[in-house]
Amino acid sequence: MAALASLVWVLAGCFSAALAQAASPYPPLWEDSPEQLSDYSMEGGKYIIDPWVYTERLGLYRILLKKTATYFAKYGPENEQNLLWGLPLQFGWQYQSGRLADPTGMTNCGNGLNASLCVSVDSWWADVNYFLSVVPFLAAVDSGIIGISPNQITILPPPEDQMMFCYNVSGCQSAHPETMNRWRDFFQYMKLSSSNFDGLLKELWEAHTSSLEYPTNVFVDRYDFYSDKEANFEENWAIAVNYLAAARFPTTQNRTYSFQNALPPRVLVHTDIAPFIPDFTSLQNKVLVQLKLLGDTDRNSGSSSLILWESLMSTKLARALFLKAFEAFLETP
Incomplete structure (x- = not known):
C-alpha cells in the first residue's frame, strides 16, 4: 500500500503539470485565432488552413469548441465543461x-520577432500536437460536426518531412x-442523447492516446535537437499521458x-x-522530479506499473478518489 500511495502522489504531481497555462483561462492569442472557417483564406472554393x-x-480548436458547445451545455454554462479545452490550453x-x-537553431521559426507565430516542423511538441489538432478536426469534419464536406478544406504541409503527416x-x-x-x-457518442460525462471522458482519452501512438514513435529523432533534460521530459510526458x-x-x-x-x-x-532550477517555482521543480520518477518506474517495470494503475482506475469510485487526492495535493503548501 505504501508503494501505491507513492505512485498516487507521483501521478498527482505529474498531472498537475499535464494541462495548463498562465494568466488567462484561454490560450495566448485566443481572440486572434479564427473563430469560424470563413476567417481563413479561401481559394478555389476551399478553406486554406496552415497548421504551421x-x-x-x-483556430481549429476554437472552431471545434464552438461547434461542440451545444453537446456539453447540459453539464455546465459557458461551454466550461467542454472536455476539448485541454487540447488548446496545452497547445497554448x-x-x-x-x-x-525551431529547436535546431537553424531557422528563426518561432524565435524571431517576425516569425513568432511560426510552428517548426523540427519541434517534437509541434509534431506530436499535429495529431491532436489537425487529425481530430478532420475526424470532426467527417462526423458532420463542422458542417462542411471534407473536400472543402485544404491543409497546407510543412516545409519538410511532408510524408510524415x-x-x-x-x-x-x-x-x-x-x-x-x-x-x-468520440464525436458520434457526444451526439447521442444517452451520452454521459464519464462516457465522454472514456471516449476522449481513448482517442487522445491513440493520437499519440504514431508521433511518439516516429518523431524520436527530434530528441536529438534538445538537451538531455528536455528530451527526457518529453519522453516522460508521453508516458504520463497514459496514466x-x-x-x-x-x-x-x-x-x-x-x-x-x-x-x-x-x-x-x-x-x-x-528540484534546484532557480527560475522555476518549487511546484514546477517538484513536478519535474516526480514526472521523471514516473517515467523511470514505467520503463523499469516494462509498463507493468501502467497495467496495475489501469486496474486500480477501473471503477468510477477509484477515479473519483484519485481526483480528490490530486486536488488535495495541489492545495498542500
Whole structure:
C-alpha cells in the first residue's frame, strides 16, 4: 500500500503539470485565432488552413469548441465543461514556453520577432500536437460536426518531412485508421442523447492516446535537437499521458487552467537539475522530479506499473478518489 500511495502522489504531481497555462483561462492569442472557417483564406472554393502558423492551428480548436458547445451545455454554462479545452490550453502552453520554435537553431521559426507565430516542423511538441489538432478536426469534419464536406478544406504541409503527416480525411483515414475511428467514435457518442460525462471522458482519452501512438514513435529523432533534460521530459510526458488517461482526468476549462502554473515555463537546458532550477517555482521543480520518477518506474517495470494503475482506475469510485487526492495535493503548501 505504501508503494501505491507513492505512485498516487507521483501521478498527482505529474498531472498537475499535464494541462495548463498562465494568466488567462484561454490560450495566448485566443481572440486572434479564427473563430469560424470563413476567417481563413479561401481559394478555389476551399478553406486554406496552415497548421504551421500558431493562430491558424489554434483556430481549429476554437472552431471545434464552438461547434461542440451545444453537446456539453447540459453539464455546465459557458461551454466550461467542454472536455476539448485541454487540447488548446496545452497547445497554448507549448507556444508560450517556446516549445513550438525551431529547436535546431537553424531557422528563426518561432524565435524571431517576425516569425513568432511560426510552428517548426523540427519541434517534437509541434509534431506530436499535429495529431491532436489537425487529425481530430478532420475526424470532426467527417462526423458532420463542422458542417462542411471534407473536400472543402485544404491543409497546407510543412516545409519538410511532408510524408510524415496526413492532410485530408481520406489520407488520414488511410494512414491512421484507428486514430480517425477513435475520434469519430468520440464525436458520434457526444451526439447521442444517452451520452454521459464519464462516457465522454472514456471516449476522449481513448482517442487522445491513440493520437499519440504514431508521433511518439516516429518523431524520436527530434530528441536529438534538445538537451538531455528536455528530451527526457518529453519522453516522460508521453508516458504520463497514459496514466492520466486511465484516471479519465476531466479536461474542463477551469480545472485545466487551475493546474497551469505547475508547467515548466521554458525549454529545459543541460544545466537544469530539478528540484534546484532557480527560475522555476518549487511546484514546477517538484513536478519535474516526480514526472521523471514516473517515467523511470514505467520503463523499469516494462509498463507493468501502467497495467496495475489501469486496474486500480477501473471503477468510477477509484477515479473519483484519485481526483480528490490530486486536488488535495495541489492545495498542500
